[in-house]
Amino acid sequence: MDCFEILNIDETKDTKEIRKAYSKLLTQYSPETDPEGFQRLREAYEEAISRANESEESKQILSPIDEFMKDFEDNYRSFDKRLSVECWRELLERDICYNIDTSKEISDRILAFIMDNYNFPYEIWRLFDSYFSWSTKKDRLYNDFPTNFIDFIVYKINTKNIFRYEELKECKEDKQDLFITEYNRIYSALDDYDLYTAKVSIEAAKEICPNHPDLLILIARNLVAKGGLKEGERLFTDIINNNKDDLDAYFYRGDLYFRVGKIEEAYDDYKMALDIKPDSQGILYALGKTCIILEKYEEAIKLFEKLQEYTPYNSDIRIILNSAYNFYIDKLLEYMEQNSMDKQLKYKLAEAYFKTSRTEDSYNILNGLMQDNDFTSEMYCLFCQVLITLNNKELAYTTVCKALDLFDEDHKLNFLKADLLEEFGKYEEALLQYDKIISFNKDDSTAYNNKAYLLNILGRYNEALECANMAIEIDPNIAHGYKNKAMALLELEFYEDCLNACEQALNIFPYLTEVYVIKMRAFIDINLYDEALRVYNTASDFGLTDSKLYYEKARVLRMLERFEESINFCDLAIELDENNVDCYYSKGLCYYFKEDYDEAIECFNIAIDHDINHGGAYYYKVNSLMHLSREEEALDILDEVFNSDVPHLDSFYNLKGSIMRYLENYEEAVIQYRKAISYDPNIAKYYYLLGYSLNELERFDEAIEPLEKAIELDSNEIDWHVDISHSLYKIDEFERCIEYCNRAIEIDEEYDIPHQNKGWAYYRLGKIDEAEEACSIALKLNGNNYNALLLKLRILQDKSLYEDALIMCHRLLEINKNDEEVKEVKEEILKQIRTDKKEKKGLFKSLFK
Structure with missing residues (x-):
């Protein structure tokens, strides 16, 4: 079969296309599971590349990257160098591996080479990862390489291979890779009980x-x-x-x-x-x-x-x-028959009962032991855990405090107290408790890690990041430390570092559900929705089910406007946690954007029932009521909001202002926009809407200041420049009006209104030629621009082009037959035309007397 047929492409000399086809087919032919298929594919690839290069010059000047890759390949071909950490480190220390312009290409070229040459000791895989961070960048690498290849790379990095490469130095020269291939084939054959293949490959x-x-x-x-x-x-x-x-x-x-x-x-x-x-x-x-x-x-x-x-x-x-615990319980009960007063046996039995969910039995034994004075710290710890499981947390807290009076420096007891303080929402006290634990042991990674978790809850993300880094420094394998680090980085909007921390956590412990949630949130924040869905699928492949995971997928689907699917995942999340208020809110948003406002209101109401201060639910509930033309109900809801602790009240004053504008109550709208500004003076839109409302009230001189402030905060909104030009025109500041029109035109020269306003300003300044030019541009952009047509009429009238002016009157009255001003102008023009005709007639008579 021809090499291009095997690669499933037409014959080509494009080596990139050949490599792409080869990479795609690698997903089907793994060198470890299908060595024969891989060999055929590899031979086809090499032949295709050889044929593609036949027409090229045999010798070329190598680029710096090509030179690096030649040295890289030479290192691999030399088995002694291949096993030497120092040889690889010397190569990877070259500037080309650090240069921002070349490091990515170097990484990609190495990975492309490793697709076919992957027999490295574990230490070398780790070394490569320390330079190129493949294990933490796998999500991006999936876009450029086959998924199973990148998974293979990460597996090699994270799995310590005990194969003894050094022992191959003494084998036949250049046969090492063949030996490894046969070794892998034997290993797989024995696992599959394929004894014939094992026999052949052993020989x-x-x-x-x-x-x-x-x-x-x-x-x-x-x-x-x-x-x-x-x-x-x-x-x-x-x-x-x-x-x-x-x-x-x-x-x-x-x-x-x-x-x-x-x-x-x-x-x-x-x-x-x-x-x-x-x-x-x-x-x-x-x-x-x-x-x-x-x-x-x-x-x-x-x-x-x-x-x-x-x-x-x-x-x-x-x-x-x-099963082991139950056997152990039986054995302990046998011992108890002979030593019924042995307190240590009773404690072990209570512990075994607790571990097998026989909490009441555990409680009864421990409660009996409590009557004695020699209750140990271990017994107190277990008793507190039993009380927590029985949901008697207050007594558990009292008990742990009593125990700490006796065993002040006991590690488990101090942790239990911190956990209970956290459970009661006393986060500041819990932080102090962790500080106490750290004072006993400055190398307690768990205490630093738990501090990081609480600081994230409190929104003190820089401190959380510091504590997470301390935990990781003490224990590099603490997956939760990387999780809390990722959370802090997410909130600080360091997305690249956040995703790297997530990968480090999952490399240690791939079942950490919260990390997948954080990772999805990061991808959603940077609008990489496909990547977020891929993260969800990975978590699902591990069998993870969690309300927050479902919620994040629902969010992604909503962003992609797949509203029905999003609603389904909201429902799945609610099944697992009926108190997940975000799910009801997200579900409401789906209905809102589907324009099913009644269903949306129902969801927002449930969200508000769970969280009386849920600002987003109130906001979209009011909007939903407005879409249903239920403005009075919307205003009643806003009054409730203003008398509550809902955050971001500025947005609700803005919303009320919008309702008032809709009802054409501009006086009240002005009041609401001023209130919105008083709560947050940095939102440009509030100033614009205030200026707009003042314009509607014809308080043009007052409108200028807020419109100027809006433009100062955001100079890219064309309508804001147009509106201020209107205000300036109305107070006869025509030069400034033209200035703002020109700024608007710089933003979008295809928008007709600033050309129209500019034309009127020139007209009022008596600059008829400039006015006519601006008017012509406006009408070229929009032939039905009524104000521009009016301006054209005035210009024609002033230039005594009465016939053209009369035609313009007819056109304007076709658009608006009730325009009294145009009717008056029309009468004036007709009168002027009649006068001109009489004057001409009289002149002719005098000439021919």
Whole structure:
């Protein structure tokens, strides 16, 4: 098959088009899951590029970027250099990687190269990310590269690969990448139980590097898969004897022991593996199961609770953990039969009851223990948590304060007090409590992080950012720290930094729902609605459901004018949180923009019921009533607003002014606009509307000052210049009138009104030629401009062009047959025409006597 057929494009010499086609097809042919398909695609790509370049000169002068990429490729081709952090750092320290004009292109060129050449150790992936921030810029990279490729890049950056690249230095020259390909093929085949492919690739890999320890692990796994348990065990043991820190050998030998019922031996191997990699979810899970079989329930519980921190939405983990607790409870009850007075046993039982949602049972045990004087700090902590769960927060607060009198520096008790203060909305006191915790331990990242959260709530975003950064400095893996940092940056409108902080949070913990919400808000604020929807889809793919997530999607859909879909997502959000006032408001806006004002009012009413001071709901409710011609009701609502604590009262005075203008009550409109200005003197529109209303009252001299102020605040509004020119004309300031007309024309020379006003001003100044020029432009732009036609009539009359003037009268009366002024002018012109005819007739008689 021809290379261009494989690429699914017509034959071309455009290398960009070839690369684009290749990138698109990479989504279907992964080098790890379909190496044969990838190989065909790669060969077609190389042939197409070769054919495209045949007509080019063989030697070209390299650009600085091309020179950099040549060195980059040379580094990759040399296996020793490829593994050297120092070699890569030396290359990446070049100015071209930092220059704002070239850094993006360098990043894109490297990524394009990595599409086909991606066998780097973990340390090199991390190094690349430290220079180009790929993991935090993946949303933008999705626009230029295949999604699955960028996901692959982020996975490589965030996942520590234990493959031993260094061991390949001794294998056959230039065969390292082939070995890695065969290794990946074996790994996938064993996972899929494709033993034939595994056999073939094992033989191929052994030809290249037969003693590579990672290959030996796969050979042992293959033996076990085929039933060679003894041979597999022996090989795993040999690997361990050669390397006491071989994680995979311990883990897979542990699996083997578990499979044949040697549970104690499996436990020992899993423990060794966990010591080597304490955060491995697979090892935690395997060791936890082994502990349950061995009745090591406390240990199993600790393992599964740690695992649950990594995967909080995994229902299987919750079920196993609950099972471990229930086994533990049975065991504790057995111990209690023999040691009924053992307080520590009672405490452990109360804790187990609490963790399995048997809160009342936990309370009863702890309440009994409270009667003794030796209630420990741990017991107080648990008792307070039980009381909080039972919704007895006041007693919990009293209890924690009592406990702190006894254990003033206890970490958990101090945190519980801070949490309760936060629960009661006493944020300032909670902040002081966190300061106390920090005074005991200046490296308490959680305390700084919780302070950042509260400071965000209080709107003290710079302080929140500082505290979040402190938390992150202490613990770079604190996902919530990045979340609170992102929130502060969002409110400070540092969107780029906000999105980077979101990515850092999600790289640590991809299930943090609030981060997706913040990320969506950031994209909405900068009008990148498709990106916001992509964020929602990612959260949905992780199985996250949350009222705020639904609300943000509803917002995006509303911005895109997909109102019915938006309403549906508002309803989904309300199902999860019926007190989410923003959802009722957003739903109301959808109905408002659909012009379904009755439904809109109903939604705004619910929003107001939930929040009596919801300014937006009042504002659009009033607007909805105005659209329904229910002005009196709208005015009644505004009176309610003026007697409440609704924020931004200036907008409501402005709204009342608009109603008064609509009712042609301009005196009252003036009063309302002045009130709006008194609340916020920086809104240009308020001054304009005040000036407009004064013009309507023919108080032209008063209108000039607010109109000038409006233009001072915003000089780009053409109507404001036009209106002030009208005011100036009315008070006979014709030169200034012309000045503002010219400014209006600079803004939009295609708008006829400023030309019209300019013409009248010139006319009043007696500059008939200038007036006629301006009038002609106005009529060219709008042939039915009545005032310009009137001006034309006056000019024709003044120039004694009575026949043309009479035609203009007829045209004006066709537009407005009741214009008495034009009728009078018409009579004057007819009279003048008759007079002229008589004079001419008399002259002829005298000549021919």
